Amino acid sequence: MDYGRQKRLIIIAAIIVGIWTVGPFFWLLWASFMQTSELNQGIVKWLEDPTLQNYRRVFGLAGDDEGYDAIFGAQTRAVGIGFINSLLVAVPTAVIATAIATLAGYAFGRFEFRGKTGFLFALLLTRVLPPVAILIPYFTLFRQVGLIGNPVSLIITYLTAIIPLLAWVLMGYFATLPLEVERAARLDGCSRLKVLWYVMLPMAAPGISAAFIIAFLFAWNELLFAIILTGGGKWQTLSPALIGVSPIGALGLTPMVVFAAASTLSIIPPVIMALIFQRYITRLNIVDPVTVRA
Amino acid sequence: MASIRQMTLRGGYMTDGQFAFAIVAAVLAFHLLIIGAPLAYSFWLSLHETNIILRSQEYVGFDLWQEALENEDVIDATWRSLWFAAMVTVFSFVLSLAIALVLDMEFPFRGLLRALVLMPWAISEIVTAGLWTMMIDPGWGVFNGILVPLGIVEEGFVWLNEDWALFWVAVAFVWHIAPLGAFFFLAALQSIPKALYGAARIDGAGPIARFWYVTLPHIRYAVLIVLVVMTVDAFRQFDLVFAFTAGGPGTVTLVLPMQIYRFNFNLSQYGLASATSFILIIIATILACAYFFLLSRRRHVTRAVDEVKAAPAA
Numbered sequence: 001m002d003y004g005r006q007k008r009l010i011i012i013a014a015i016i017v018g019i020w021t022v023g024p025f026f027w028l029l030w031a032s033f034m035q036t037s038e039l040n041q042g043i044v045k046w047l048e049d050p051t052l053q054n055y056r057r058v059f060g061l062a063g064d065d066e067g068y069d070a071i072f073g074a075q076t077r078a079v080g081i082g083f084i085n086s087l088l089v090a091v092p093t094a095v096i097a098t099a100i101a102t103l104a105g106y107a108f109g110r111f112e113f114r115g116k117t118g119f120l121f122a123l124l125l126t127r128v129l130p131p132v133a134i135l136i137p138y139f140t141l142f143r144q145v146g147l148i149g150n151p152v153s154l155i156i157t158y159l160t161a162i163i164p165l166l167a168w169v170l171m172g173y174f175a176t177l178p179l180e181v182e183r184a185a186r187l188d189g190c191s192r193l194k195v196l197w198y199v200m201l202p203m204a205a206p207g208i209s210a211a212f213i214i215a216f217l218f219a220w221n222e223l224l225f226a227i228i229l230t231g232g233g234k235w236q237t238l239s240p241a242l243i244g245v246s247p248i249g250a251l252g253l254t255p256m257v258v259f260a261a262a263s264t265l266s267i268i269p270p271v272i273m274a275l276i277f278q279r280y281i282t283r284l285n286i287v288d289p290v291t292v293r294a
Numbered sequence: 295m296a297s298i299r300q301m302t303l304r305g306g307y308m309t310d311g312q313f314a315f316a317i318v319a320a321v322l323a324f325h326l327l328i329i330g331a332p333l334a335y336s337f338w339l340s341l342h343e344t345n346i347i348l349r350s351q352e353y354v355g356f357d358l359w360q361e362a363l364e365n366e367d368v369i370d371a372t373w374r375s376l377w378f379a380a381m382v383t384v385f386s387f388v389l390s391l392a393i394a395l396v397l398d399m400e401f402p403f404r405g406l407l408r409a410l411v412l413m414p415w416a417i418s419e420i421v422t423a424g425l426w427t428m429m430i431d432p433g434w435g436v437f438n439g440i441l442v443p444l445g446i447v448e449e450g451f452v453w454l455n456e457d458w459a460l461f462w463v464a465v466a467f468v469w470h471i472a473p474l475g476a477f478f479f480l481a482a483l484q485s486i487p488k489a490l491y492g493a494a495r496i497d498g499a500g501p502i503a504r505f506w507y508v509t510l511p512h513i514r515y516a517v518l519i520v521l522v523v524m525t526v527d528a529f530r531q532f533d534l535v536f537a538f539t540a541g542g543p544g545t546v547t548l549v550l551p552m553q554i555y556r557f558n559f560n561l562s563q564y565g566l567a568s569a570t571s572f573i574l575i576i577i578a579t580i581l582a583c584a585y586f587f588l589l590s591r592r593r594h595v596t597r598a599v600d601e602v603k604a605a606p607a608a
Binding site for chain 2: 007010011013014017018020021022024025027028031039040041042043044045100103104106107108110111112113114115116119121122123125126127128129130131132133134136137138139140141156159160163164167192217220221222223224228239242243246248256259260263266267270271273274275277278281283284
């Protein structure tokens with residue numbers, strides 16, 4: 001194959017990947033600037049009269065709005081509140097999960113000890129558990145102790161789901177770090193926890209950042225736990241709030257254009273995190289749990 | 295083996311092994327508390343029939359497990375979930391490998407595309423459902439907006455029809471999940487020494503032979519990781535189905551996690567929901583163990599770990 005033709009084929013493949021990836025995002029943004037009457041004529045058309053009204057509705061700034069506010073006002077403004085609530089849930093979840101998983105990842109990734117493979121298997125197998133299977137007993141338990149609607153209940157259930165994955169990712173990262181620095185610090189009389197804090201954590205910062213992002217994204221995006229444990233309440237997070245303005249499927253009657261605006265706002269933090277994360281992800285080392293030896 | 299154990303000089307009163315064991319035992323104890331306790335409670339629930347009017351619970355042994363296993367809705371939902379998982383696994387495997395192969399080549403704006411490709415993975419299942427509704431809506435959607443004027447489909451063609459709804463849910467999920475697989479593959483591809491391709495080329499290997507004999511053996515581990523992640527995540531998927539089709543039209547996309555959700559939160563059959571959730575757990579565990587079994591048959595340690603091992607011991 002001649003070189004120029006190969007080059008063109010690669011560029012065409014790259015354009016296809018780009019359209020596949022970005023295309024749907026484009027239409028979301030497109031629809032968010034439309035009015036319902038305009039969208040009903042079809043989404044594939046030029047924006048004749050782009051409007052920010054849908055965004056104003058989400059922020060509660062729409063003012064007199066042809067009756068929209070009376071019907072959908074409360075659930076639309078819940079998206080903004082959900083945005084704050086999700087931050088208040090996702091950040092503590094990510095901090096706690098990352099801290100615990102860092103300890104576990106350090107122990108798994110750097111040391112040999114009795115029962116290591118068994119422990120690792122026990123931890124990773126819980127990653128397989130379906131969320132709905134965890135939710136049912138937690139729902140009944142939380143209802144009995146009055147924790148439904150409380151963000152603490154959400155944080156606890158999120159920890160069950162995310163710690164195994166983070167420990168696995170961090171174990172791989174710790175295993176790739178060179179031994180020499182750690183060894184030198186130990187020779188100088190540093191204790192193991194001091195080595196972890198002063199030597200290993202700075203070296204593992206990219207892996208730990210990646211773990212934090214994975215945990216944050218999970219907590220930010222999760223729907224099932226959030227809808228059952230906080231849905232409709234004062235602490236309702238972003239996901240149930242989005243369902244509240246969702247016209248999709250059998251779920252609701254809110255205009256699609258408002259859902260598009262709310263969705264666009266909701267993906268700003270994840271998209272920023274994805275752009276940061278992709279710098280780290282190829283450096284993560286997902287290790288084989290069966291044969292790994294540090 | 296270059297274990298840190300060999301350099302214990304001043305470790306205090308514990309050896310390195312004991313230190314690591316203590317940390318892991320503490321983490322696992324915490325994890326067992328937040329996951330084992332609810333599972334045990336769920337097991338208890340599955341053995342008791344709840345009467346919501348009297349608010350009483352009666353021990354019925356494994357009757358509810360039997361009821362779940364014989365329930366037509368459960369059986370249908372289980373097959374639907376397995377079929378969904380199979381579609382997602384095959385499509386996302388092919389797509390993520392294709393994306394990774396493209397991203398591994400040289401072309402203008404490669405850094406930009408690599409940054410963008412991860413975006414579908416980062417957003418929620420709800421927004422994914424919204425995006426794909428915009429693509430396939432029969433009235434104003436993108437597909438009909440482009441294909442109807444071209445005369446390829448008739449006006450108002452319903453993409454989410456009874457035969458194809460599960461397929462479109464799978465497509466949306468693949469769009470959402472394939473970027474993660476692509477980056478697993480990309481990391482593995484980047485670890486292949488480029489000189490090997492040159493050597494294979496000199497030996498007369500064409501592109502297909504180079505892929506088969508050079509690329510594939512180096513990414514085998516990534517292949518297994520991607521397969522296990524995709525299969526399990528698809529099999530237990532709730533969020534996307536709930537937001538996209540809510541099980542419809544009819545029940546053609548009512549997957550097993552949604553059926554359990556219905557039992558518990560719509561029909562208040564708590565015991566039956568718990569019993570059914572154990573069926574889901576058992577199948578998911580079997581699927582994961584099957585892959586892990588495949589893994590354990592190969593005495594292969596990832597490259598980076600090999601490097602750690604190769605580091606000179608003190």
